[in-house]
Amino acid sequence: MSLRIVVTVKYVPDATGDRHFADDLTVDRDDVDGLLSELDEYAVEQALQISENSDDDVEITVLTVGPEDAKDALRKALSMGADKAVHVEDDDIHGTDAIGTSLVLAKAIEKAGYDLVISGMASTDGTMGVVPALLAERLGVPQVTLLSEVSVEDGTVKGRRDGDAASENLEASLPAVVSVTDQSGEARYPSFKGIMAAKKKPVESWDLSDLDIEAEEVGLEGAYTTVDNAAERPARTAGTIVKDEGEGGKQLAEFLAGQKFI
Amino acid sequence: MAEVLVYVDHVDGAVRKPTLELLTLARRIGEPVAVALGNGAGDTAATLAEHGAVKVLTHEAAEYADYLVVPKVDALQAAHEAVSPAAVLVPSSAEGKEIAARLALRIGSGIITDAVDLEAGDEGPVATQSVFAASFTTKSRVSKGTPVITVKPNSAAVEPAPAAGAVEALSVSFSAQATGTKVTGRTPRESTGRPELTEAAIVVSGGRGVNGAENFAIIEALADSLGAAVGASRAAVDAGWYPHTNQVGQTGKSVSPQLYIASGISGAIQHRAGMQTSKTIVAINKDAEAPIFDLVDYGVVGDLFDVVPALTEEIKTRKG
Numbered sequence: 106m107s108l109r110i111v112v113t114v115k116y117v118p119d120a121t122g123d124r125h126f127a128d129d130l131t132v133d134r135d136d137v138d139g140l141l142s143e144l145d146e147y148a149v150e151q152a153l154q155i156s157e158n159s160d161d162d163v164e165i166t167v168l169t170v171g172p173e174d175a176k177d178a179l180r181k182a183l184s185m186g187a188d189k190a191v192h193v194e195d196d197d198i199h200g201t202d203a204i205g206t207s208l209v210l211a212k213a214i215e216k217a218g219y220d221l222v223i224s225g226m227a228s229t230d231g232t233m234g235v236v237p238a239l240l241a242e243r244l245g246v247p248q249v250t251l252l253s254e255v256s257v258e259d260g261t262v263k264g265r266r267d268g269d270a271a272s273e274n275l276e277a278s279l280p281a282v283v284s285v286t287d288q289s290g291e292a293r294y295p296s297f298k299g300i301m302a303a304k305k306k307p308v309e310s311w312d313l314s315d316l317d318i319e320a321e322e323v324g325l326e327g328a329y330t331t332v333d334n335a336a337e338r339p340a341r342t343a344g345t346i347v348k349d350e351g352e353g354g355k356q357l358a359e360f361l362a363g364q365k366f367i
Numbered sequence: 368m369a370e371v372l373v374y375v376d377h378v379d380g381a382v383r384k385p386t387l388e389l390l391t392l393a394r395r396i397g398e399p400v401a402v403a404l405g406n407g408a409g410d411t412a413a414t415l416a417e418h419g420a421v422k423v424l425t426h427e428a429a430e431y432a433d434y435l436v437v438p439k440v441d442a443l444q445a446a447h448e449a450v451s452p453a454a455v456l457v458p459s460s461a462e463g464k465e466i467a468a469r470l471a472l473r474i475g476s477g478i479i480t481d482a483v484d485l486e487a488g489d490e491g492p493v494a495t496q497s498v499f500a501a502s503f504t505t506k507s508r509v510s511k512g513t514p515v516i517t518v519k520p521n522s523a524a525v526e527p528a529p530a531a532g533a534v535e536a537l538s539v540s541f542s543a544q545a546t547g548t549k550v551t552g553r554t555p556r557e558s559t560g561r562p563e564l565t566e567a568a569i570v571v572s573g574g575r576g577v578n579g580a581e582n583f584a585i586i587e588a589l590a591d592s593l594g595a596a597v598g599a600s601r602a603a604v605d606a607g608w609y610p611h612t613n614q615v616g617q618t619g620k621s622v623s624p625q626l627y628i629a630s631g632i633s634g635a636i637q638h639r640a641g642m643q644t645s646k647t648i649v650a651i652n653k654d655a656e657a658p659i660f661d662l663v664d665y666g667v668v669g670d671l672f673d674v675v676p677a678l679t680e681e682i683k684t685r686k687g
């Protein structure tokens with residue numbers, strides 16, 4: 106038996122950098138250093154663990170939709186241990202929203218061939234956390250999402266989803282779409298050997314025509330949502346800062362009382 | 368007047384507060400029609416009517432609890448067909464966002480997640496979002512189809528606004544996908560007796576500076592003196608001192624209370640992402656250079672083991 110895993114990874118602006126919008130109100134991806142979204146490292150890690158724990162022949166493909174630089178994200182995932190990569194890149198994709206992104210990803214996943222898709226819980230720039238559910242809807246396969254624990258055996262995926270009201274055990278047959286949280290286990294660092302090996306691993310590039318997608322279906326033009334305005338949040342007015350010299354607790358209580366919290 | 372569908376988050380008929388907030392926002396756009404599903408759906412009607420629901424569409428079936436997400440999407444789609452609403456509003460929980468996204472795709476609509484405010488506009492509802500760890504505020508619209516918008520807790524006040532709240536049975540036929548993901552077990556979260564983190568008016572959080580699970584008693588005592596919920600940084604959660612359900616930040620809960628008190632938390636960008644929209648922010652940290660102090664309305668540079676118990680004492684004294 107063989108198991109084909111596609112891991113979706115996003116290249117995002119560094120959260121600790123100065124993230125901002127470009128003139129067309131899309132996320133500026135040129136001016137800000139990017140990297141493989143940390144939350145997608147967990148998805149790569151779980152794919153590797155599933156592979157390591159499996160008697161089957163497992164092949165892990167990492168897939169990204171993004172600009173030229175997004176190759177960096179693929180390289181990182183390959184150096185962690187994924188087998189091959191697919192980069193969907195097309196100028197017409199600029200400005201695509203979640204609905205459009207899920208279309209491109211779904212077509213690419215189908216073209217690549219899959220038994221299991223693993224995504225991160227959310228991208229660290231858009232933070233919508235909806236793409237995995239959208240992929241399941243588009244592919245017509247079960248969604249087994251937001252897992253803090255995941256395992257695959259005999260064509261079945263099982264996992265634990267820690268929700269607000271309860272912790273649930275989930276189960277579905279493959280093919281399926283999974284997303285994993287940052288509670289699923291720390292991602293490994295690429296080893297020197299892994300980094301060297303990654304340089305020789307295949308990276309395919311596809312554009313929209315390879316996926317039979319028309320330019321109008323994606324990009325700013327195809328978007329289902331419009332951002333009319335983006336404004337930097339005014340800096341908070343500097344607060345009062347006191348040094349505790351024995352009275353700090355009392356002073357704080359005085360402030361809270363003044364604000365009617367006590 | 369146009370109708371607005373509001374997806375009801377409830378536990379066995381007890382409506383959760385974010386849904387009542389949605390009803391306030393829905394009234395700015397049209398007449399709220401609530402959709403309540405699963406066990407106890409019918410019991411939600413009285414509360415929903417008190418807060419402005421003109422109609423309550425209900426459907427009870429075992430599928431809602433036994434299978435993940437899709438049965439609820441099927442039902443919401445049926446409600447969308449029955450009502451042809453001007454917008455669909457869903458509470459921004461992890462599940463709410465997934466339901467909303469799949470619905471949007473099915474009905475050919477755009478989706479906006481995590482709105483913190485909503486107004487009527489010439490071209491449909493305008494949603495305010497807080498992005499990049501709350502360093503930017505955007506205004507967006509859905510430009511295709513029926514706007515599907517998820518709204519974060521604490522985005523509006525709960526306002527009583529009595530309406531008919533007529534209960535109608537929704538007829539739902541489940542799709543082939545509905546039974547794809549089976550829920551084979553469920554462990555309900557134990558109640559701590561404290562307010563729900565995302566809904567609380569006051570949140571008291573502890574971080575790595577709390578230095579041990581047992582020391583969280585100090586944070587809990589302060590929280591209890593204020594009737595607050597307890598939060599924790601990821602560092603405290605990763606260390607095993609406090610449960611992940613209480614984590615505040617990018618990969619935990621996003622909170623927006625009236626008052627947020629951070630003790631022994633440095634204020635990393637991922638933590639700020641989950642609390643920066645709090646109205647009043649207070650921090651206690653022994654490092655005067657900690658970035659959390661850039662956000663505060665009031666900060667105390669000091670040892671939390673001195674300041675927090677003293678604060679708790681003073682609050683108790685003042686409250687008598």
Ligand SMILES: Cc1cc2nc3c(=O)[nH]c(=O)nc-3n(C[C@H](O)[C@H](O)[C@H](O)COP(=O)(O)OP(=O)(O)OC[C@H]3O[C@@H](n4cnc5c(N)ncnc54)[C@H](O)[C@@H]3O)c2cc1C
Pocket residue numbers: 143144229287573574575576577599600601602603614615616617618619620630631632633634635636637638641651652653654657669670671672
């Ligand atoms: C993808 C990703 C997602 C993340 N998601 C989250 C998230 O959801 N939530 C989150 O919180 N973090 C998150 N993080 C982690 C985040 O980057 C920080 O590591 C974390 O917030 C640090 O927690 P802390 O402030 O408690 O610890 P530290 O940064 O170590 O700060 C501890 C603070 O306590 C102070 N202190 C120590 N002792 C005392 C004392 N006795 N009295 C007073 N002050 C004291 C210190 O001066 C210091 O400022 C995420 C990181 C990544 C990469």
Ligand SMILES: Nc1ncnc2c1ncn2[C@@H]1O[C@H](COP(=O)(O)O)[C@@H](O)[C@H]1O
Pocket residue numbers: 113114115116142144145148168169170171203206210223224225226227228229231232233234235236237
């Ligand atoms: N452009 C993209 N390329 C590849 N994967 C993506 C992309 N956008 C989102 N994803 C995947 O979908 C997950 C959730 O993203 P989001 O819904 O944008 O928060 C991410 O963790 C990724 O696994």
